[in-house]
Amino acid sequence: MEHKNYAVGLDIGTTKIVAMVGSENEYGKIEILGIGKSKSLGVHRGVVNNITQTIQSIQQAVQEAESAAGIEVEDVVVGIAGQHIRSLQHSDYITRPGFDDVIDDSDIEALCNQVHKLVMLPGEEIIHVLPQEYKVDGQTEIKEPIGMYGGRLEANFHVVVGQVSSIRNIGRCVKSAGLELGGINLEPLASANAVLSQEEKEAGVALIDIGGGTTDLAIFKDGIIRHTAVIPFGGNVITEDIKEGCSIIEKQAELLKTKFGSAWPGENKDNEIVSIPGLRGREPKEITLKNLSKIIHARVVEIIEQVFVEIKNYGHEEQKKKLIAGIVLTGGGSQLRHLKQLVEYITGMDTRIGYPNEHLAGNSDSDVASPVYATAVGLVMKALENNKLKPVVEELEEVEEEIPTQEVPEIEETPQQPTNIQPEPEERTSNTSDDKTRKKSFLDKFTDRLKDFLDNAE
Structure with a gap:
């Protein structure tokens, strides 16, 4: 069976919906084949609140991406965010029956499945179960327990939880737009994969993705995800403040923010003025850039302080939890002038703006390497990763079918030994295929359940 060599990420945001088609080149970099963008009309703070409008916006973005890439989109990996997302730390263990067998993927899967059975609040469901460190028979700080001997396997988990209704609404929109749901991924994780280097994840880093x-x-610390949070404020709140403070319409407020806005009021002189055309023959309005910066500054400080509270909750001041790589800002909101300096001033941590160009091919359009598309690039990377696993699993299934035919002559010659000979190749092969299938995200199971639910709901 032939597998398509491209993948599609769908970023359903509050201000825009982006469909991105990408493929991997021979150097392992991602080439963007086409992008479709549409105004997001049915989403509020990351949550779908108008199904019909969201479906129309998805279709518009996907059609634009299809015509740019010259392909037909079938399935997409969708990002999920919103104020209903929360995370928690959890420890769990299993006692293994066979002390003589080494720990394999089936033990880790059994441990993760146990976490999936955690009782959540009504209407909530686990989205991601992300293992952190493992313990084997009391031995701590094990990153990879596979291949070790041990009776008690224990692990700390980072568990991401979301509202079932919000997740299903996204699934319904994707399906109604004529697409297959290839997977769901938490948006901060997608953005992190696109803009962070492995060295930063090892050293300790906080990624802040400021969306609409x-x-x-x-x-991240020691290469492992340690904490996730979604704060229900973004760039739209700043626009709303400018609209109210300057008594202008939203479109003008957004233009003012992006063209003349700054997060640092001291930067502007008192005599710097912008004239805004009045509505329907009314007099134009004059707004000083200093006042504009003061409005933006007040709201940005509030957002940064809320994020900083979450970083403190993680415990970044402890020696072992220190974030050496500081903060990386990405998303559309990170393009606000002097935001980097303000974040450094408030948090006292080194800060840089994160661009998703590290994983992109050299000939990519400069627009694609903008922080605005960080989440979409991360979702394309996740979709390509999912695609890679499919052919491997199928090849192993073919090998599995061939092996018994090779063993038949041996079994006929020595009829007393079949029980000793036969299980070995079978076990080995099934384990290898299990390896590949289990390396898929545990979220894939949830996606399958969601697909079944949507099919039955029709």
Whole structure:
């Protein structure tokens, strides 16, 4: 069976919906084949609140991406965010029956499945179960327990939880837009994969993705995800403040913010003035850039302080939890002038703006390497990763079918030994295929359940 060599990420945001088609080149970099963008009309703070409008926006973005890439989109990996997302730390263990067998993927899957059975609040469901460190028979700080001997396997988990209704609404929109749901991925994790280097994840880093409706946070240390949070404020709140403070319409407020806005009021002189055309023959309005910066500054400080509270909750001041790589800002909101300096001033941590160009091919359009598309690039990377696993699993299934035919002559010659000979190749092969299938995200199971639910609901 032939597998398509491209993948599609769908970023359903509060201000825009982006469909991105990408493929991997021979150097392992991602080439963007086409992008479709549409105004997001049915989403508020990362949550769908109008199904019909969201479906129309998805269809518009996907059609634009299809015509740009010259392909037909079938399935997509969708990002999920919103104020209903929360995360928690959890420890769990299993006692293994066979002390003589080494720990394999089936033990880790059994441990993760146990976490999936955790009782959540009514209407909530687990989205991601992310293992952190393992313990084997009391031995701590094990990153990879596979291949070790041990009776008790224990692990700390980072568990991401969301509202079932919000997740199903996204699934319904994707399906109604004529697409297959290839997977769901938490948006801060997608953005982190696109803009962070492995060295930063090892050293300790906080990724802040400032979107239109929400600000997403993901903290990494020792290469492992440690904390995630979604703060229900983003760039739209700043626009709303400018609209109210200057008594202008939203479109003008957004233009003012992006063209003349700054997060640092001291930067502007008192005599710097912008004239805004009045409505229907009314007199134009004059707004000083200093006042504009003061409005933006007040709201940005509030957003940064809320994010900083989450970073403190993680415990970044402890020696072992120190974030050496500081903060990386991404998302559309990170393009606000002097935001980097303000974040450094408030948090006292090194800060840089994160661009998703590290994983993109050299000939990519400069627009694609903008922080605005960080989440979409991360979702394309996740979709390509999912695609890679499919052919491997199928090849192994073919090998599995061939092996018994090779063993038949041996079994006929030595009829007393079949029980000793036969299981070995079978076990080995099934384990290898299990390896590949289990390396898929545990979220894939949830996606399958969601697909079944949507099919039955029709």
